[in-house]
Amino acid sequence: MAQATFEEISASDFFYRNRDIAGFTNPSRAIFAAIRELVENSLDAAESQKIPPDIYVRLSFEGEASKDTQIYKLRVEDNGCGIHPRYIPSAFGQVLYGSKYKLKQMRGTFGLGGKMAVLYGQITTHQPAYITSSTGLPKIYSFKLMIDIQRNRPIILDRKVLINKEQWHGTIVEFTLEGDYLRARSKILEYFKQTAMVNPYANLTFVDPKGRLYKFTRATTDMPNPPQETEPHPYGVDVELLQRLIQVTPHKNMLDFLKHHFHRVGDVTAQKFLEFSGLNPSKNPKKLSHEEIVRLMHNLKKFKDFLPPDASCLSPLGEELLKAGISKELKPEYLVVHQRKPATYAGHPFIVELGIAYGGEVPSKGSFTIYRFANRIPLLYDEASDVSFRVISNMNWRRYKVSLDMPIAIVVHICSTKVPYKTVGKEFIADRPEVRREIANALREAARQLQHFLSKREHVDKERKRLGIFAKYLPKIAQFSAALAGKEKLPDIERLLKSVQKYGDEA
Amino acid sequence: METKRKYSVTEKKSEVISSLKDFGSKIYEQMEKGDFPSITMPSRSTQNIYYDMNLRQFILGDKSVRRSARNIRHVKPFTQLVWVARFSHELTTQRKTSTLRDVYYSAQAYEMTFKDQQESDNIITDLETVLGLSREDFNIFPEERSAVFGDLTIEYTVPGYEGKTLNLTTHPDGVLIGPALTSAEFVNTTADKIIAIEKGGLFTRFIEENVHKKFNALLVLTAGQAPRATRHFIRRLHTELNLPVYIFTDGDPWGMHIAMVIISGSANAAHLRELNTPDAKWSGVWATDIVNYKLPTDPLDEVDIKRLYELQKDPRYKEDPLWQREIKTFLKIRRKAEQEAFSRYGLTYIVDEYLPAKLEETK
Numbered sequence: 001m002a003q004a005t006f007e008e009i010s011a012s013d014f015f016y017r018n019r020d021i022a023g024f025t026n027p028s029r030a031i032f033a034a035i036r037e038l039v040e041n042s043l044d045a046a047e048s049q050k051i052p053p054d055i056y057v058r059l060s061f062e063g064e065a066s067k068d069t070q071i072y073k074l075r076v077e078d079n080g081c082g083i084h085p086r087y088i089p090s091a092f093g094q095v096l097y098g099s100k101y102k103l104k105q106m107r108g109t110f111g112l113g114g115k116m117a118v119l120y121g122q123i124t125t126h127q128p129a130y131i132t133s134s135t136g137l138p139k140i141y142s143f144k145l146m147i148d149i150q151r152n153r154p155i156i157l158d159r160k161v162l163i164n165k166e167q168w169h170g171t172i173v174e175f176t177l178e179g180d181y182l183r184a185r186s187k188i189l190e191y192f193k194q195t196a197m198v199n200p201y202a203n204l205t206f207v208d209p210k211g212r213l214y215k216f217t218r219a220t221t222d223m224p225n226p227p228q229e230t231e232p233h234p235y236g237v238d239v240e241l242l243q244r245l246i247q248v249t250p251h252k253n254m255l256d257f258l259k260h261h262f263h264r265v266g267d268v269t270a271q272k273f274l275e276f277s278g279l280n281p282s283k284n285p286k287k288l289s290h291e292e293i294v295r296l297m298h299n300l301k302k303f304k305d306f307l308p309p310d311a312s313c314l315s316p317l318g319e320e321l322l323k324a325g326i327s328k329e330l331k332p333e334y335l336v337v338h339q340r341k342p343a344t345y346a347g348h349p350f351i352v353e354l355g356i357a358y359g360g361e362v363p364s365k366g367s368f369t370i371y372r373f374a375n376r377i378p379l380l381y382d383e384a385s386d387v388s389f390r391v392i393s394n395m396n397w398r399r400y401k402v403s404l405d406m407p408i409a410i411v412v413h414i415c416s417t418k419v420p421y422k423t424v425g426k427e428f429i430a431d432r433p434e435v436r437r438e439i440a441n442a443l444r445e446a447a448r449q450l451q452h453f454l455s456k457r458e459h460v461d462k463e464r465k466r467l468g469i470f471a472k473y474l475p476k477i478a479q480f481s482a483a484l485a486g487k488e489k490l491p492d493i494e495r496l497l498k499s500v501q502k503y504g505d506e507a
Numbered sequence: 508m509e510t511k512r513k514y515s516v517t518e519k520k521s522e523v524i525s526s527l528k529d530f531g532s533k534i535y536e537q538m539e540k541g542d543f544p545s546i547t548m549p550s551r552s553t554q555n556i557y558y559d560m561n562l563r564q565f566i567l568g569d570k571s572v573r574r575s576a577r578n579i580r581h582v583k584p585f586t587q588l589v590w591v592a593r594f595s596h597e598l599t600t601q602r603k604t605s606t607l608r609d610v611y612y613s614a615q616a617y618e619m620t621f622k623d624q625q626e627s628d629n630i631i632t633d634l635e636t637v638l639g640l641s642r643e644d645f646n647i648f649p650e651e652r653s654a655v656f657g658d659l660t661i662e663y664t665v666p667g668y669e670g671k672t673l674n675l676t677t678h679p680d681g682v683l684i685g686p687a688l689t690s691a692e693f694v695n696t697t698a699d700k701i702i703a704i705e706k707g708g709l710f711t712r713f714i715e716e717n718v719h720k721k722f723n724a725l726l727v728l729t730a731g732q733a734p735r736a737t738r739h740f741i742r743r744l745h746t747e748l749n750l751p752v753y754i755f756t757d758g759d760p761w762g763m764h765i766a767m768v769i770i771s772g773s774a775n776a777a778h779l780r781e782l783n784t785p786d787a788k789w790s791g792v793w794a795t796d797i798v799n800y801k802l803p804t805d806p807l808d809e810v811d812i813k814r815l816y817e818l819q820k821d822p823r824y825k826e827d828p829l830w831q832r833e834i835k836t837f838l839k840i841r842r843k844a845e846q847e848a849f850s851r852y853g854l855t856y857i858v859d860e861y862l863p864a865k866l867e868e869t870k
Binding site for chain 1: 534539577
């Protein structure tokens with residue numbers, strides 16, 4: 001009889017075995033995911049200091065790996081805050097290590113992406129990664145490292161210290177990986193274009209393996225306010241989170257516990273809640289039994305008088321920046337953007353921002369072009385499953401005198417401390433009623449303004465056409481009648497033309 | 508309206524030129540005054556078409572329409588109308604002619620495109636209505652296919668042929684009733700009647716069989732529904748030469764109506780005069796002839812029957828009891844016969860037997 005063996009595996013090992021989860025499904029997805037994760041880390045690193053990001057990405061061909069895959073060297077440079085030398089090895093050499101465990105709007109959530117990319121590179125090419133970073137202090141630190149997958153630990157192969165004469169701050173990551181750039185190319189370019197759209201204050205440069213340069217230049221240096229960290233909202237907690245909070249809390253009674261660990265819970269609300277749930281305000285939270293914790297969680301969800309979460313933990317783009325981004329990437333003839341007020345689902349605050357671009361370089365292809373973003377990340381896969389797609393498809397566009405064959409692009413940005421992704425792949429957003437309602441309302445508002453624009457334009461067009469007809473035919477009537485009457489001099493038609501103008505010269 | 512007036516081609520032409528000029532001057536003056544030019548003309552809508560018992564043709568009623576260049580929907584057709592007037596003026600002063608199709612194409616040289624020939628034809632009809640003249644008066648003709656044969660000498664008035672004469676027996680296929688012929692003066696004739704024939708085959712047969720000599724007749728081929736120029740030409744032969752007109756068509760509702768249009772004109776030409784010949788006679792083939800002469804026949808189809816019911820209600824068909832009788836007979840026998848059907852009795856039967864009998868009957 002075979003004996004079952006159990007062994008503990010490290011986080012690195014887990015992801016090594018399940019790399020599909022993080023988006024490294026196949027060679028073309030992998031190369032896309034690697035670029036995307038590192039670019040997003042770079043954007044976060046710059047934004048956290050309100051530095052307009054300058055990001056340079058270079059993918060260079062290193063050799064053939066197999067019939068369909070090649071080995072590439074990926075280099076990503078940014079001008080972000082940089083990483084303190086003490087944390088560099090762990091930040092890139094230890095899975096699930098990172099700065100993203102607090103509650104505020106971030107692009108990534110688990111601190112997984114960058115490391116996953118490095119890990120993927122290592123398992124496909126057995127080459128070390130090179131990390132260079134400085135926080136702007138007089139020294140620049142450069143590491144050559146690999147990951148000990150079984151132990152989830154970085155192995156430092158080399159470490160250099162350079163003098164930082166120019167007070168450079170930022171991070172440079174370089175490593176090799178296997179991939180299929182040819183197949184990933186269109187997605188990667190689309191990713192840069194869309195990233196540029198929602199990060200109009202960023203300069204993005206991409207040099208592809210053929211040496212082609214793609215440059216997305218910033219349209220502004222204004223940046224949205226970085227999000228504030230917040231405590232969890234009572235509606236969003238679960239038993240596990242409650243137990244962790246109880247473990248770490250310095251507070252000795254329930255009243256203080258509630259006031260200090262939950263978002264928008266003050267003295268009055270805390271007392272009302274304790275009354276509602278029948279808990280003694282002076283009870284020591286550490287003395288709560290397991291059943292009491294479960295009951296507490298249920299009561300937290302049931303209590304109606306908690307204030308909704310505020311949006312300070314969110315960092316929406318804002319109408320001006322969204323406008324700037326869409327304008328520069330789509331160059332539409334007309335653009336309307338609309339930002340909704342903060343709303344919540346299950347205790348998580350979120351904001352919907354939406355834009356409709358019409359005409360200009362927006363193609364008309366028989367259906368609208370939809371650009372979806374979550375926390376300033378473009379979502380490029382599974383469009384048809386996304387809540388935005390459904391809301392847009394279900395909308396009665398005829399009411400707004402809009403038809404599907406018009407050159408229209410719709411941009412939907414949802415920012416939240418917890419984006420309601422439907423799957424681990426983070427490619428589309430679940431159909432939550434609260435989210436759906438916000439998108440629908442934003443869409444209606446923008447559609448109303450689009451309708452306004454369209455009908456005004458139609459009016460101006462009609463008027464221009466009308467005047468054109470008079471301007472075309474009256475001179476001919478003058479010419480023909482003069483010829484018939486045997487007159488040399490043409491009758492004066494200027495007066496007649498003036499009298500048919502309704503709107504003066506502008507029309 | 509004088510109907511027995513001696514027709515003078517040259518007199519008519521100068522009248523046409525001056526009315527075109529007046530039309531232009533009226534528009535010119537309105538514009539000079541700073542007004543949008545406009546014109547008023549009788550409405551040609553079906554509600555404004557009446558049958559006049561005295562004139563024995565359709566006429567337009569009192570309703571009129573106003574076309575103004577101030578109106579966005581009118582300005583283009585208005586311009587087209589002024590252009591057609593200007594083009595006609597050029598044609599008539601330079602003594603040139605044009606077909607309807609030519610007009611449609613000529614407009615393009617003036618950046619005055621018409622959507623299709625239908626549109627340019629309509630505008631020409633507008634000008635006819637405004638001036639009370641027919642398009643042939645402004646030297647615009649449809650494509651012609653009708654012809655005339657017989658002892659009539661004409662004198663041309665067209666440029667290059669002025670004063671030249673032609674006897675219409677000269678060519679055995681007949682002479683095309685085109686602009687040169689319709690603008691010619693009649694010099695003399697020995698004929699004492701006119702026979703109008705619907706079909707080319709019979710027209711040729713009649714010439715071969717010397718019908719023009721045997722019956723002392725001028726033969727006119729209408730080639731189906733007679734074109735306006737031909738109708739006007741028949742009227743001139745009738746009024747200027749004082750000759751009676753006999754019409755031979757197929758024995759079906761369509762043939763019957765060809766005769767009727769020569770006699771009483773069409774609703775489409777209600778704005779025009781002198782296209783009809785009220786005294787002309789329909790001599791056959793009647794429905795009663797089908798019965799009396801035992802002609803080979805085809806059954807009437809649904810469209811034929813529908814047409815007969817329409818004609819039954821038409822005011823033109825209420826004048827002479829002959830028409831109602833023939834319609835009823837058609838509806839009773841439900842058969843029709845072509846002119847060629849007489850061949851059943853030999854090639855010359857129609858000339859030797861039928862024709863003299865019918866000429867006598869409809870005298």
